[in-house]
């Protein structure tokens with residue numbers, strides 16, 4: 001084993017102090033029980049600065065002259081920046097089919113759009129939004145004032161984002177035949193985003209924690225849409241409960257907020273209007289009593305391109321196939337399609353916001369293919385969207401019965417049970433999800449997880465179980 005170049009800091013009071021300061025400044029409660037990992041990262045900065053121990057390093061961080069620049073370097077070391085274009089297909093389907101068309105219609109006279117991607121890492125998220133906006137507005141795009149800002153605490157990520165140059169891993173959810181619509185090929189499998197999309201986005205360093213102490217710049221206001229995805233999973237739930245309303249207050253009335261895949265919490269519904277969309281929840285800056293309003297219908301805009309959705313569970317394909325375009329509002333359930341395409345047909349209807357049609361087709365599909373765990377899983381999600389929790393629970397259970405290793409079904413069942421106050425069974429389902437994920441490589445995307453990796457799921461389970469334990473203690 002290689003000799004360590006710095007002493008083990010764990011019993012060192014300086015290290016505990018440093019850890020508290022890092023968590024307080026960045027929100028990264030994630031490191032609370034990860035001393036080894038944090039130390040590994042801090043040690044790189046000790047080596048680079050030639051300082052001996054955490055106490056000396058604390059001195060540097062607190063120095064009024066050199067401290068701010070060292071914080072920038074440490075923050076770049078401790079943050080995690082996994083991202084890719086059109087991550088979470090359900091959310092991009094909702095953005096394309098309902099949310100952005102609604103905003104565009106409402107702002108048509110003003111012709112001004114303000115969008116914030118908070119915690120944007122290397123830029124794939126705000127650039128995906130730029131592509132959508134550009135495609136939805138078409139020729140009219142030039143007549144609008146479009147301001148998409150990507151922010152992150154990690155300055156090194158922002159530098160990469162400004163280059164707008166990506167490797168094929170970041171483009172993995174874009175079918176190869178579509179790549180040249182958005183990118184210019186460079187050498188060595190690198191792709192340069194086309195200028196018409198790049199020009200819509202600018203980047204700026206911003207710490208989300210500054211929303212809580214009043215130091216956030218004043219221009220972070222009056223947004224039509226904010227995305228803050230896969231950032232808050234690293235934060236303490238109490239911090240999340242303060243950051244989310246602060247983000248809401250940066251929205252215009254009627255503006256939209258999207259969080260990451262499983263970040264929504266029942267407490268947010270008391271702060272905003274929560275809208276259930278297939279596989280995701282969107283929030284609007286509206287009084288919560290208006291929460292029962294339906295998902296807005298997409299007004300007439302230029303026909304959207306096909307949504308990019310994830311691979312079928314059964315196929316476990318390496319590159320995601322494109323699904324047929326989601327109809328804006330299917331009039332009636334059409335004749336049953338081929339068995340293999342049933343789950344994607346169900347999704348397409350749900351993605352269009354027509355849960356009733358999705359529900360009808362899902363039932364027909366299950367009659368034709370009753371042993372398909374993916375169909376039962378979708379049935380569960382649709383039943384939840386239609387506010388039928390009992391039916392959703394049964395559907396998730398059937399999916400699990402047919403495929404015991406279906407991590408996302410265990411997870412959604414766990415969420416449902418915890419929300420229903422059934423803590424014992426909820427914890428068991430969550431633990432099963434975590435155990436299945438623990439048996440996989442951390443970076444493996446989960447089936448029906450829409451980009452969520454095995455490591456992400458384990459972390460989410462931990463956060464939910466901690467929150468459930470705390471609320472159990474309070475109750």
Ligand SMILES: C[S@@+](CC[C@H](N)C(=O)[O-])C[C@H]1O[C@@H](n2cnc3c(N)ncnc32)[C@H](O)[C@@H]1O
Nearest residue numbers: 026079081082083119121153154207208229230
């Ligand atoms: C996993 S990435 C998510 C990127 C993108 N939102 C997505 O979902 O694809 C999380 C990002 O949040 C940033 N981040 C972490 N803490 C932050 C904070 N306190 N303020 C702003 N950004 C932060 C990290 O630097 C990282 O780039």
